[in-house]
Amino acid sequence: VPASGDTAALRVVQLDASELDQELISMLQQEIASAFRHFEPGWWLARLRPEINALLRALIWRHSVYATGSTFGQEMLNLTYSPASAKPGMSLMVKYLYGAVSVLGLWFAERQTLLLNAAVGIFPVPADKLQQAIRLLAAVARVASVLNILVFLQQGQYPTPIMYLLDTCYAQV
Numbered sequence: 001v002p003a004s005g006d007t008a009a010l011r012v013v014q015l016d017a018s019e020l021d022q023e024l025i026s027m028l029q030q031e032i033a034s035a036f037r038h039f040e041p042g043w044w045l046a047r048l049r050p051e052i053n054a055l056l057r058a059l060i061w062r063h064s065v066y067a068t069g070s071t072f073g074q075e076m077l078n079l080t081y082s083p084a085s086a087k088p089g090m091s092l093m094v095k096y097l098y099g100a101v102s103v104l105g106l107w108f109a110e111r112q113t114l115l116l117n118a119a120v121g122i123f124p125v126p127a128d129k130l131q132q133a134i135r136l137l138a139a140v141a142r143v144a145s146v147l148n149i150l151v152f153l154q155q156g157q158y159p160t161p162i163m164y165l166l167d168t169c170y171a172q173v
Contacts, residue, residue, distance in 0.1 A: 009079050009170040011156045017170065018159065020073030021060075028056050050110035054103055061099045065090070074170065082171035084157065094166050101162050 032052060036045050045052070064071045069090050070080040081090045081098075090098070108115065116130055141161075148161045158164035 008156065009172045011153065011159075013077050013079065013172075014156075014159050014170045017071065017073040017077050017079050020076055021071045024072055025053075025056060025060065028060075029053065032056075050107055053110065054107035057103045057106065058099070061103060065098060066095050069095075078173045079170045080173050081168050084167050084169045090168060094168060097166055098162065098168070 029052075033045065039045070060072070064075070065081070068075065068080075074080060081094075083090065083094070112134060116127070116134065119130060144161045148158065148164060152159050157169045159170070163169060
């Protein structure tokens with residue numbers, strides 16, 4: 001249930017907003033690839049793709065969620081983030097946490113292998129144990145995501161586990 005003054009958003013509209021945000025990122029990624037297509041066959045673009053994607057997500061976060069409290073997809077559908085149990089609008093801390101998870105979390109997932117190899121050299125943990133731990137965390141995240149979407153379809157409140165953890169839902173503007 002959104003904060004007072006806001007009305008709950010339909011489930012399909014919430015999912016559409018997320019899809020619009022993904023399409024925006026995909027279009028920007030294609031434009032960057034197109035802009036550098038005449039350079040030497042993408043050796044640096046391929047190597048830096050996770051960092052470029054993280055930079056794109058950070059810029060989008062900064063100019064959408066941080067600046068206005070909603071993503072571009074949400075703005076198109078007249079939605080905004082709203083705490084489920086407090087005053088309207090996202091707090092600055094929640095905006096930063098959301099940005100960190102949405103930018104750094106996805107970057108970490110894309111760079112997992114490289115980071116794993118670097119961690120093996122730093123920490124006195126066998127590589128196979130570290131890989132098992134990462135696989136277990138990824139499996140737990142996937143199960144949490146599936147359970148969360150089932151609860152979301154039933155209750156219509158938190159479309160992602162991150163939004164559940166941050167106690168943030170969508171509200172119709």
